[in-house]
Amino acid sequence: EVQLVQSGAEMKKAGESLRISCQGSGYNFASYWIAWVRQTPGGGLEWMGRIDPDDSYTNYSPSFQGHVTISADKSITTAYLHWSSLRASDTAIYYCVSPKKGLDGEAFHYWGQGALVTVSS
């Protein structure tokens, strides 16, 4: 069974750094890209970027480029989303997602349980 298990909820202050994680199991982790999706308090979903765990090649949405860093360690089948300086507007639920075939354009078949990040100003 494919599973994406994320780290827990976080409460931080603006300006602090944070790294959240997503561990994959039940499949060949290095064969399928992992992306991060943000769900805002208003409920909207936004694609942030993705990584190929095999070679750590990344794509970022321009809306998030430079503000977050996506990385992965295939030896422990884990992907990460990192902020060096959080903003109050980063308050949201963050999901890691993965396709079933790893093809470009493939849908998000698998979702982590989500991690709530709350940033106070």
Place this chain on the structure above:
Amino acid sequence: QSALTQPASVSGSPGQSITISCTGTRSDVGTYHYVSWYQQHPGKAPKLIIFEVSKRPSGVSNRFSGSKSGNTASLTISGLQAGDEADYFCSSYTGRNTLFVFGTGTKVTVL
């Protein structure tokens, strides 16, 4: 990259059929066959119910069906059930810097 446009809410009675639209542009929905739909119940992660416009993942009811015409994709739920009450989001591959764009979301209410 702007979000795809969905109606804010759609409602129907049990047993009825409803359709949710998802309007994009020639740069996303109009060009690519990679349109997907997600169902999200309160407090839960979204779940894939349609991919590549009209394909259903294993285990998803055949009451859910998808289609596309031009720049607009549609999700139809037939034989509406109480358990279908949820938020629904569409998504499309764009092939541009923002590789995927989501719809604004539609709240489905079963009367």
